[in-house]
Amino acid sequence: MRNTVPWVRTVGVTFKEITATRVVTQLPDDPALHNHVGGPHAAMTFGIGETASGAVLLAAFADQLGRATPLVARTEIAYKKIGKGDLTAEAVLGRPAQEIVAELDAGTRPEFPVHITISNSEGETTAEMTVVWTLRPNR
Template sequence: MTVGEMLSATVPMVRTLNLQYLETSPERAVLSLPDQAEYHNHLGGPHAGAMFTLAESASGAIVVAAFGDQMARAVPLPVTSEMSFKKVAMGAVTATATLGRPVADVIAELDEGKRPEFPITVEIRRADGAVTSEMTVVWTLRPNR
């Protein structure tokens, strides 16, 4: 089962918004949000809440791909998120997430008994390639006690 299939099966909001996993790796994830009238805002484009969910889901896909093998000893949790809106989004949009620290460095901190934090940046683009939104999510791996 791929990361996208697993998250689609276990996270109801992913299914609700019909998010599509185009690429998932420990360093990068690409997801798309189809153009769906039921999730439009007052301008006729994707609602900010739907775009937030798209971006956060892209960051979560990286977390699962990069640290899924650590989940027996730590729980991944978002710590903070910040989103900025650059241009009006219309139609289908695509989120590209990128891990901001080497996987090995995060795992080394976990091995030392620390609670590592790591940023994941996300760009959301329209079909014409214009960046409509940017998000940074700082995640942590909380060790099980």
């Protein structure tokens, strides 16, 4: 992702864990990315969560990308508190990958959630989000 998504490299996102069902990313604290109250800008919080969700999608469905294009269908985010320090995002695939692939095999356009918890350097939850992805069959 650091090579294909320039934003990831630009802001310094690192990947701490990558599996087909769970990804953990980290965004280092950087005053250049802060908002007016001294925490990371909401766009940074959203960005680390969406990046983690995309990484879990790639880990789970890399073998399907020749026949389908991943797209975000919708996203919901709840900001819980100001995130001070480094941010960590944990993304978890919300449905079994084999169910999603079976829908793709059946000729449908599957949708599936990825649930993300974003926490500060003390481990406190600062935001929760769900990104609903779809795999659009290539024509």
